[in-house]
Amino acid sequence: MSTSPVPDAKVLRERAKQLAEERRAERKNRKRKCMLCGTEESEKAPFVAHPDGLGPVCKDVASCENNRARAAGLR
Numbered sequence: 001m002s003t004s005p006v007p008d009a010k011v012l013r014e015r016a017k018q019l020a021e022e023r024r025a026e027r028k029n030r031k032r033k034c035m036l037c038g039t040e041e042s043e044k045a046p047f048v049a050h051p052d053g054l055g056p057v058c059k060d061v062a063s064c065e066n067n068r069a070r071a072a073g074l075r
Contacts, residue, residue, distance in 0.1 A: 032047060033056075034047065034057050034064060035050060035056060037064045037065075037068040039058060041056065045060070
């Protein structure tokens with residue numbers, strides 16, 4: 001017979017709740033990135049939904065294009 005203690009169901013549920021809460025907090029605090037230029041969302045660069053449904057994109061089209069051109073020039 002096994003001598004290792006079997007974890008109590010209540011302890012397992014509490015641990016699962018704790019993990020779920022940590023994941024929710026991480027998701028909430030994760031910065032979104034523009035789908036076109038890759039810039040992180042901030043107060044200066046708020047995002048809007050892309051018209052074609054691609055994901056979040058910069059609200060200011062001109063700055064987004066500048067960021068994309070700068071990124072293409074560095075690579």
